[in-house]
Amino acid sequence: MFRSPFRMGETLADVLAARAVAVNDLWQLRTGRRQTINVDVRAAAATCLGGEDMTLKRDENGQYRPVPISEAMERMVALTQPWQTADHRWFVPHFNLPHLERRVLDVLKCENAPESVAQAVRRWKADDLEEALAAVNACGGVVRTPEEWLVHPHGAYLASRPVVEITKIADSAPEPLPPGTQPQPLSGVRVLDLTRILAGPTAGISMAEHGADVLMVSAPHLPQVPSFVRDTSHGKRSCFLDFNLVGEADRLRDLVRESDVFIEGYRPHRLEAHGFGAGDLMKLRPGLVYVSVNCYGSGGPFASRAGWDQIAQAVTGICHTQGIAEKAGQPKLTPVYLCDFLTGFLAGFGAMIALARRAREGGSYRVHVSLCQSAMLLQRQGLLKSFEHAPGRLSDAEFESYAVCDNNTIYGDLKSLGPVIRMSETSPRWSNTTPELGSDKAEWLPR
Numbered sequence: 001m002f003r004s005p006f007r008m009g010e011t012l013a014d015v016l017a018a019r020a021v022a023v024n025d026l027w028q029l030r031t032g033r034r035q036t037i038n039v040d041v042r043a044a045a046a047t048c049l050g051g052e053d054m055t056l057k058r059d060e061n062g063q064y065r066p067v068p069i070s071e072a073m074e075r076m077v078a079l080t081q082p083w084q085t086a087d088h089r090w091f092v093p094h095f096n097l098p099h100l101e102r103r104v105l106d107v108l109k110c111e112n113a114p115e116s117v118a119q120a121v122r123r124w125k126a127d128d129l130e131e132a133l134a135a136v137n138a139c140g141g142v143v144r145t146p147e148e149w150l151v152h153p154h155g156a157y158l159a160s161r162p163v164v165e166i167t168k169i170a171d172s173a174p175e176p177l178p179p180g181t182q183p184q185p186l187s188g189v190r191v192l193d194l195t196r197i198l199a200g201p202t203a204g205i206s207m208a209e210h211g212a213d214v215l216m217v218s219a220p221h222l223p224q225v226p227s228f229v230r231d232t233s234h235g236k237r238s239c240f241l242d243f244n245l246v247g248e249a250d251r252l253r254d255l256v257r258e259s260d261v262f263i264e265g266y267r268p269h270r271l272e273a274h275g276f277g278a279g280d281l282m283k284l285r286p287g288l289v290y291v292s293v294n295c296y297g298s299g300g301p302f303a304s305r306a307g308w309d310q311i312a313q314a315v316t317g318i319c320h321t322q323g324i325a326e327k328a329g330q331p332k333l334t335p336v337y338l339c340d341f342l343t344g345f346l347a348g349f350g351a352m353i354a355l356a357r358r359a360r361e362g363g364s365y366r367v368h369v370s371l372c373q374s375a376m377l378l379q380r381q382g383l384l385k386s387f388e389h390a391p392g393r394l395s396d397a398e399f400e401s402y403a404v405c406d407n408n409t410i411y412g413d414l415k416s417l418g419p420v421i422r423m424s425e426t427s428p429r430w431s432n433t434t435p436e437l438g439s440d441k442a443e444w445l446p447r
Contacts, residue, residue, distance in 0.1 A: 001045035003390050004334045005325035006318070009045030015345045020421045026201050026443040027185040027296030027426065028300050029359050030177050036424040037084070043420040044400055046394045048341040053393055055231055058413035064303050069426070072229065076101075078114050080310050082143055082319060082331040083121035090143035090331045091119065091126050092314040093133065093444035094307075097223045097337070103138035134305050137267075141307065143331045146317030146379055155316065157300035163296050163373050164350040168357070169278065170364040172286035175427050177359055178260070179447055182210025184426050188447045189355065191218055191261040192252075193236065197225055198309070198337060199371060200265030200293040202344020207261065207351060208235035209419045209428030213445050217252065220436055229437060231262070234418075235430035237445075240438035243274050251442050256281050258444055262353050263291040267306050282364040289354040289365045293347050297370035309337040312371035317379060325383070328371075335392065342374040404429075410436035 001009045020037040028034050047056060056064035079095040095101040096113065105112060108130075110120035121129065128144045133140040149155035180187020189212040193204035196218070208214040216233065218224070219242040229357045243249040256262060262281055264271055271277050278290040292298075295307025310333055313319045318339075323331040354365035393399075394417075404418035409432065419428035 001390055002335045002392055003387055004321075004322060004389055005324075006334065006338070006378050007380070007381040007384060008048065008334075008336070008338050009041040010046060011378050011381050012342060012345070013039045013041045013044035015342055015349065016047075016421055019206060019232075019349040019352065020423060021344055022349050022356065023185045024423070025356050026177060026352060026359075029356060030185065032095075033425070035426065038422040039420060040408065042394060042398060043417075046399075046417055047420060048234070048336045048338045049417070051391065053175070054399070054417040055227075056415040057411065058093065058415070062416045063397060067227065073225065073227065075112065079112060079117055080308075081114075082314070082323075083118050084247050084330070085121055085124055085126040085129065087125045089126040090314075091121055091124070091129055092141055092310050092319065092333075093121065093129075094139035094311055096225070096308060099223065100139060103136050104133060104140065107132050107136060107138060111399070113397075117253050134302075139305060139306050139308055139311055141314040141417065145259065145315055145320045149316045149376075154300040154302040154372075155294065158297050158370070158373055158376060161373070163369075164346050164353075164376050165366075165368040166350055166354055167366045167368075168363040169366050170282050170286065172358075172362045172364055174360060175287050175358050177355070178209065179314045181447070182211050182431070186210040186212040188191050189213070189261065190259045190444055191215070191263065192255060192259050193263050193391050194218075194265055194271075195263055195265035195293060196222065197228050197265075198232065198340035199343040200263060201228070202341055203263050203291060203347030203351070203369075204236060204291055204347055205232050205234060206348025208432075209421075210322060210426070211431070213237070215239060215255070215440070215442075215444070216435075216437075217255075217442075220438065224437070230414075231416070233434050234406070234416065234433050236435065237432060237440040238435040238437050239432040239442040240372065241442050243276060249275070252276070253284055255442060255444065259285060259290045260355065261291060263293065263347065263351070265293045268292075268294060278366050281446060287358055287362065287364055289367060291347050291351050291367040291369070295371045297373055298368040307371060309339040309371055312339045312375045316372055316375040319374050319381070321383070337369045338378065338397040339374045342378065343369050343371050346374060349363075386402045406430070406434050409434045411437055428442075
């Protein structure tokens with residue numbers, strides 16, 4: 001599907017099929033019935049295209065056209081690339097979101113232009129730059145080979161852990177699935193989505209597609225990438241609550257008390273400082289499933305560091321292997337943000353497994369997924385021998401077979417690649433129009 005040696009389509013299809021099996025288990029708990037499942041590999045691969053030609057907007061002539069990439073996104077992509085260091089290694093600094101870009105530029109002491117970044121990185125040794133950026137909570141990673149990563153203390157830690165970590169951390173009574181007015185596997189399940197920018201929001205949409213009431217919680221001051229918000233909000237609702245404000249934090253706690261799943265994508269321990277760590281919330285709501293989505297996973301020496309898809313690609317070996325396969329003479333990033341989408345799908349899978357365990361045996365659960373674990377999972381699937389003629393997209397007919405139209409949204413009339421899992425009774429769907437951020441009340445829908 002893509003010009004990459006990695007088995008992206010197959011891996012995404014496998015993870016989506018696993019998610020569908022977890023949903024099937026919940027459906028059986030709800031109804032006593034099971035369903036047949038189908039996932040097309042090419043359609044699964046297209047899920048990680050995100051926007052681009054998988055999200056179309058109707059123009060003034062009534063024709064659906066790809067939405068152009070913003071100048072800010074084009075600049076971020078141009079800067080967030082592998083650059084050579086003083087010790088002849090390679091390094092990927094990350095420039096998304098203005099405040100994080102500023103931290104990187106302050107360390108590098110350069111302008112936000114490719115030539116300036118290249119010259120600045122060349123003045124640093126790779127390991128020194130990685131540590132300097134981490135010290136100021138900025139994002140960047142040394143390009144390592146897969147072998148270097150597996151002997152690195154953090155890579156070794158992750159290799160010893162499950163791809164999806166599900167831990168029962170408190171006892172509570174078994175809870176049957178909540179009643180719901182819609183005949184979907186997750187009908188009546190309430191999900192708080194406190195995430196931004198791809199992996200975390202993809203976890204939320206994974207649950208919305210199967211009938212959950214997913215309430216996105218953001219705040220007006222938080223920076224966003226509009227195209228990513230648009231493409232990961234289908235089927236959700238959206239409200240504003242700033243947990244730095246006492247009254248709004250109290251309202252968020254009220255929502256937690258009546259929720260089933262809490263998804264967060266913050267740096268480890270960041271929410272604990274505000275009273276929204278897993279332990280805090282499980283006292284408020286015994287039986288809660290608390291899902292953490294981050295770059296480096298549940299522990300290890302890099303656990304407190306922030307990161308993005310490109311950083312996971314760099315440190316785990318994907319970037320190195322992609323460059324060799326392309327015969328580029330240097331490391332290269334893959335054509336799509338596969339780690340983000342793969343991680344989001346795995347998070348949804350983990351949440352559903354935990355909900356099934358809660359229904360059978362009770363308990364509160366912690367679910368951990370990470371971009372680096374997803375990158376390592378992808379690499380374990382082996383490499384393709386040939387990919388030079390991969391189309392990089394679905395055919396028009398394939399796209400139309402999965403397309404969903406959503407008119408009169410804040411973004412205009414949209415036609416998007418819809419859910420690609422097919423189930424014999426309850427194929428996933430988006431029940432709500434794509435919302436404007438903050439357009440809903442901070443409350444749950446009636447069950």
